[in-house]
Amino acid sequence: xxxxxxxxxxxxxxxxxxxxxxxxxxxxxxxxxxxxxxxxxxxxxxxxxxxxxxxxxxxxxxxxxxxxxxxxxxxxxxxxxxxxxxxxxxxxxxxxxxxxxxxxxxxxxxxxxxxxxxxxxxxxxxxxxxxxxxxxxxxxxxxxxxxxxxxxxxxxxxxxxxxxxxxxxxxxxxxxxxxxxxxxxxxxxxxxxxxxxxxxxxxxxxxxxxxxxxxxxxxxxxxxxxxxxxxxxxxxxxxxxxxxxxxxxxxxxxxxxxxxxxxxxxxxxxxxxxxxxxxxxxxxxxxxxxxxxxxxxxxxxxxxxxxxxxxxxxxxxxxxxxxxxxxxxxxxxxxxxxxxxxxxxxxxxxxxxxxxxxxxxxxxxxxxxxxxxxxxxxxxxxxxxxxxxxxxxxxxxxxxxxxxxxxxxxxxxxxxxxxxxxxxxxxxxxxxxxxxxxxx
Amino acid sequence: xxxxxxxxxxxxxxxxxxxxxxxxxxxxxxxxxxxxxxxxxxxxxxxxxxxxxxxxxxxxxxxxxxxxxxxxxxxxxxxxxxxxxxxxxxxxxxxxxxxxxxxxxxxxxxxxxxxxxxxxxxxxxxxxxxxxxxxxxxxxxxxxxxxxxxxxxxxxxxxxxxxxxxxxxxxxxxxxxxxxxxxxxxxxxxxxxxxxxxxxxxxxxxxxxxxxxxxxxxxxxxxxxxxxxxxxxxxxxxxxxxxxxxxxxxxxxxxxxxxxxxxxxxxxxxxxxxxxxxxxxxxxxxxxxxxxxx
Numbered sequence: 030x031x032x033x034x035x036x037x038x039x040x041x042x043x044x045x046x047x048x049x050x051x052x053x054x055x056x057x058x059x060x061x062x063x064x065x066x067x068x069x070x071x072x073x074x075x076x077x078x079x080x081x082x083x084x085x086x087x088x089x090x091x092x093x094x095x096x097x098x099x100x101x102x103x104x105x106x107x108x109x110x111x112x113x114x115x116x117x118x119x120x121x122x123x124x125x126x127x128x129x130x131x132x133x134x135x136x137x138x139x140x141x142x143x144x145x146x147x148x149x150x151x152x153x154x155x156x157x158x159x160x161x162x163x164x165x166x167x168x169x170x171x172x173x174x175x176x177x178x179x180x181x182x183x184x185x186x187x188x189x190x191x192x193x194x195x196x197x198x199x200x201x202x203x204x205x206x207x208x209x210x211x212x213x214x215x216x217x218x219x220x221x222x223x224x225x226x227x228x229x230x231x232x233x234x235x236x237x238x239x240x241x242x243x244x245x246x247x248x249x250x251x252x253x254x255x256x257x258x259x260x261x262x263x264x265x266x267x268x269x270x271x272x273x274x275x276x277x278x279x280x281x282x283x284x285x286x287x288x289x290x291x292x293x294x295x296x297x298x299x300x301x302x303x304x305x306x307x308x309x310x311x312x313x314x315x316x317x318x319x320x321x322x323x324x325x326x327x328x329x330x331x332x333x334x335x336x337x338x339x340x341x342x343x344x345x346x347x348x349x350x351x352x353x354x355x356x357x358x359x360x361x362x363x364x365x366x367x368x369x370x371x372x373x374x375x376x377x378x379x380x381x382x383x384x385x386x387x388x389x390x391x392x393x394x395x396x397x398x399x400x401x402x403x404x405x406x407x408x409x410x411x412x413x414x415x416x417x418x419x420x421x422x423x424x425x426x427x428x429x430x431x432x433x434x435x436x437x438x439x440x441x442x443x444x445x446x447x448x449x450x451x452x453x454x455x456x457x458x459x460x461x462x463x464x465x466x467x468x469x
Numbered sequence: 470x471x472x473x474x475x476x477x478x479x480x481x482x483x484x485x486x487x488x489x490x491x492x493x494x495x496x497x498x499x500x501x502x503x504x505x506x507x508x509x510x511x512x513x514x515x516x517x518x519x520x521x522x523x524x525x526x527x528x529x530x531x532x533x534x535x536x537x538x539x540x541x542x543x544x545x546x547x548x549x550x551x552x553x554x555x556x557x558x559x560x561x562x563x564x565x566x567x568x569x570x571x572x573x574x575x576x577x578x579x580x581x582x583x584x585x586x587x588x589x590x591x592x593x594x595x596x597x598x599x600x601x602x603x604x605x606x607x608x609x610x611x612x613x614x615x616x617x618x619x620x621x622x623x624x625x626x627x628x629x630x631x632x633x634x635x636x637x638x639x640x641x642x643x644x645x646x647x648x649x650x651x652x653x654x655x656x657x658x659x660x661x662x663x664x665x666x667x668x669x670x671x672x673x674x675x676x677x678x679x680x681x682x683x684x685x686x687x688x689x690x691x692x693x694x695x696x697x698x699x700x701x702x703x704x705x706x707x708x709x710x711x712x713x714x715x716x717x718x719x720x721x722x723x724x725x726x727x728x729x730x731x732x733x734x735x736x737x738x739x740x741x742x743x744x745x746x747x748x749x750x751x752x753x754x755x756x757x758x759x760x761x762x763x
Contacts, residue, residue, distance in 0.1 A: 239623075239711050297601035299623020299712040305603075430730040433537070442713040 088118030089368040091375050092143035094136070096129035096359070097389075108383055112375065115382075119371045144367030145375055147359040148179055148187045154420070157186040162365040164188055167377050171397040175357045178420050187360030188376055191391025193321045194353045194415070195250040196342045196408060198328065203231050203313040204339075212339070212411070215347040216284070223293040226316040234288060235306040235315040238298035238444070241437035246319050247285050248436045252277035253416050254345045254352040263422035265429075266468070269461040272439070272453045279453065282443045284345065289444050298444075307331040319343055321356070325404050326390050340404040342413040353413035358391055424468065432456075432463030510737035521734075528738035538739065541717050547629035548636060548700050552693035555637045556644055559689070560682075563648035564674065577649070581642035588639075592706035595635050596622075599707070622708050625715040632703045632716060640696065644689050651685040652678065687758050694750050698743065719743060 095105075105123040112121050126132045130149035136142040137152075137160055148161070163184035179187025199212075204222075207229040213219040223233035237243035253259045256277040265271035272278050288294055295301050295315075307324075309315040311333035318324055322340060329335050342351040361379065363372040379385055386393045387401045400406060429436075434456055442452045474482075510528055512521040532538055562580060566573045583591070598606050599621040611617025621631045655678065663673050679686075701720040704710060710717035719739070727736035 239709060241709055241711070295602070297620045297623050299620055299708075300599070300601040300604075302596065302600065430732060433726065433730050433732070435725065435729065438710070438714055441711060445713050 087116060087370045087374055089371050090120045090122065091145060091368050091371045092122045092124055093145040093375065094129075094133065094143040094147070095123055095125050096127075096147060098125040098127055100388075101125045104385075104388060108379075108385075111382070112378055115378065116371070116374060119374070121375060140366075142364055142367075144364045144369075144372040146362050146364065147190070148362040153423075154179065154181045154186075157181045157362075158184075160362070160365065161186040162363040162369050162373075164363060164373065164376065167373050169377065169395060170381055171395045173380070173394050174355060174392075174396060174417060175360075175394070178357055178418065179360045179362070180420075187362050188380060189357040189360050189394050190379065191358045191386040191389060191394055192355050193323060193358060193391060194355055194408070194413075195246050195319070195321050196340055196353055196413075198310070198318040198320060198322070198324050198404075199316060199339050199341070200310055200313045200328075200333065201337045201339050203229075203316045206313065207231060207316070212341045213344055214349055214351065214411075215344050217347055219344050220287070220291070220293075223288065223291070223316075227293060231313065232295055232309070232315045233293040234317045234319065235301075235310055236285070236288070236294045236298055236319075237301045237303050237306055238294065238441065239301045240303050241435075241441065243303070243320065244285075244437050244440045246321070247281050247440055248278070250354045250356075251281040251284065251319075251343065251345060253354040254343065255280050257352060257414075257416065259354060259416050259418045260422075263419070263425050265460070266422060266425040266464075269464060270457040271460055272456050274450060274453065279449075281345075282440055283449075285440065286444045286449070322392070322402075322405060322408070323390060325402075335403065338404060340408045342408065342411055351411055351413040353408070353415055355392065355415040355417045357418060358389070428460065428463050428467045431467050432459040434459060506737050506740055509734055510741045512734045514733045515731045524734065528735045529742070531735055532738050532742050538722060541714075541719050541722050544629050544716060544718055545697050545700065548633045548697035549694065551630065551633035551637050552697050555641050556686070556689050556693060558637075559641050559644035560648050560686075562641070563645045563652055564678065566645070567649055567652045577646070581646055583639045583641075584643040586639070588702040589706055591635065591639055592703050595703075596707055599631060622716075623712050625712055628708060628712065628716045632700075632707060635703055635707075636696070636700065640693075644692075647685055647689060648682060651682040655681045683758070687755070690754060690758075691751055694754065695747050698747055698750070 097105075101123060105125075109121050109123070113119060124143060129147065130151055133142070133146055133149050134151065137146075142160075148157075152160070157179065158181060163186060165185050167188070173188065174192055175189040176185055178189070179185065197212075203226065204212075207222075207225040209222045209225055213222045226233040249262065252261045261277050274283070289298060295306075306315060306318075307327055308331045310318060311328050311331040318328075325338055325340060328338050342353045344351060361376045363369060363376065380394050385391075386398075390402060390405075392400055392405060400409070439452065439456055443449050446452050472479075509521070511523055511525060513524045513527075514521040566577050566580075570576070598604055601607060601618070601620045601623065604621070606621065607617040607619060610619070622628055659677050660673055663677060668676070699720055700718050701724075704716045704718055705721055708716045710721055720743070723736050723739045723743070726732050726739060
């Protein structure tokens with residue numbers, strides 16, 4: 030009896046304490062939810078009011094959930110002013126969150142989420158009709174890129190906020206010092222230029238081999254340029270031997286291996302330092318990067334003058350035709366239960382008028398629009414043939430996960446191993462086994 | 470209210486209420502996740518989907534049959550070897566710094582300081598030491614005429630020893646402090662009596678010091694073994710498992726399996742295997758040490 034009494038007391042004690050913690054959380058949550066509800070309900074009532082106003086006239090409140098916390102109070106204030114000038118009846122609000130995809134998932138799960146969101150990669154295309162409004166009827170002033178990436182059953186649910194490409198980011202001063210007068214247009218010219226850089230005491234290409242992720246360009250983008258098609262990662266699902274010497278991967282990685290064997294990469298590729306490499310490229314100790322255009326701003330931040338940083342398409346063969354991949358950035362999606370009309374106007378405005386693409390260093394989504402970035406203008410001056418990224422395929426990804434193939438590691442082994450074919454055979458075997466278990 | 474109850478009941482209430490909270494925390498944050506881990510290791514959960522299919526011992530079979538997974542344990546051998554050396558050095562320094570030595574508190578502090586530093590910061594700092602082209606170690610070696618081109622983190626043969634040496638630098642002081650505490654609990658008259666009987670320093674160490682700190686040696690070896698099996702932060706930051714997977718450790722493999730390949734079931738099975746492995750190694754070690762100790 031006494032024992033049970035004491036137990037009861039103890040459990041009561043711990044319960045109250047736990048409850049104490051719990052109630053705090055709950056209060057905060059409900060508060061957050063309340064504000065959400067307020068905003069969305071306000072928005073929806075406003076739309077109703079707006080629609081009665083007359084055709085084409087839009088009004089109400091639009092909330093944009095963004096990942097760019099750095100732009101709040103700066104560019105976004107300017108966007109708000111300019112957008113509301115054009116659409117005086119609309120009130121736009123920016124809500125910036127860190128850890129975007131996780132937050133978005135939770136918000137969507139609760140059913141109350143902002144009018145305009147960025148579509149996280151974790152949401153499968155087949156779920157789009159549940160959450161988002163089709164955006165096919167937005168009248169853009171021209172053709173846009175990445176129409177099919179976030180689409181389902183013929184409707185487009187996402188509009189890319191911009192694109193990026195991959196090529197050689199180079200230090201013009203270093204090229205000058207090495208006596209390179211024109212950027213290489215073929216692979217042989219590229220090797221020759223690298224030799225000149227090496228002779229001038231400059232490390233030709235910063236591979237950042239150790240860190241693995243900078244090798245992604247050799248896995249995704251260089252094969253795209255070699256094969257002239259962006260679906261090579263998906264096509265692996267149809268094959269038992271996706272990695273072959275004469276296939277796009279073997280060709281791509283052989284270029285990297287050649288660069289390594291000729292001493293065109295860092296002195297010790299197993300001891301590279303990403304942060305330092307940016308400074309070294311900025312100072313001209315390293316000549317080039319093979320990375321996306323996003324790295325340009327980082328090199329400039331590390332001390333290079335903007336006019337000293339150049340960007341040209343990477344020549345993967347000796348044909349002289351240059352190719353470049355075109356990869357999407359975040360996609361705008363519109364909440365189908367939100368203030369749809371105003372949200373669509375906002376998406377259109379972001380793409381066409383905001384200037385966000387130039388600010389973020391992205392290639393404009395509108396195909397006819399020219400980027401104001403000097404480096405992108407230079408890049409386009411070489412007239413590369415852009416190869417647009419296509420939708421990804423879950424089958425290939427699941428096989429890769431089941432086979433536990435870390436493609437970055439495969440590239441590392443391919444470059445370092447004495448016998449490349451045995452490396453490819455090893456991973457092809459893993460792939461074939463995993464394929465059997467995944468595709469039934 | 471409590472004072473009216475009999476003393477025995479009061480004691481029980483106090484004890485239970487004090488024990489309940491830590492127990493509750495322990496159960497929720499340590500035992501419940503551990504049990505959940507075991508449960509997940511029998512499923513094929515991908516980390517997102519609401520349904521987890523029971524797959525029996527398939528994951529365990531995979532862990533033991535896939536040489537890619539189990540083979541990485543040989544990388545941990547280096548940490549184990551260096552760990553043994555580290556303990557010997559720790560005992561040596563503890564004995565030296567327990568004697569009469571000028572500035573011994575300063576030296577103790579100096580040796581212990583690396584342990585306080587954050588592991589990732591240490592790894593990051595050593596990245597600059599072991600860098601092949603700009604690293605300070607190669608610079609010093611070059612000045613001494615010993616060759617400045619060694620790729621410390623890029624040579625498959627000894628990359629693990631390079632990494633383990635950082636562990637040595639970091640944890641030696643910690644082991645030393647534990648030994649020091651044990652040494653200080655040995656009464657001084659034992660040594661006095663021994664020296665009157667004509668025992669030299671080595672004999673004193675062998676027959677007085679070592680038997681007295683046996684339990685502590687055991688503890689330190691336990692820490693070393695688990696540390697060697699579970700090493701993660703150094704290779705993760707410094708080499709990312711490279712060159713070409715030569716410095717990948719088992720814990721890194723678990724992480725990769727779970728978060729890169731979305732195979733939480735297999736990763737859980739790997740964790741459980743690691744747990745069992747540690748228990749087995751410790752049991753063997755205890756078996757041998759306790760027999761010698763008696």
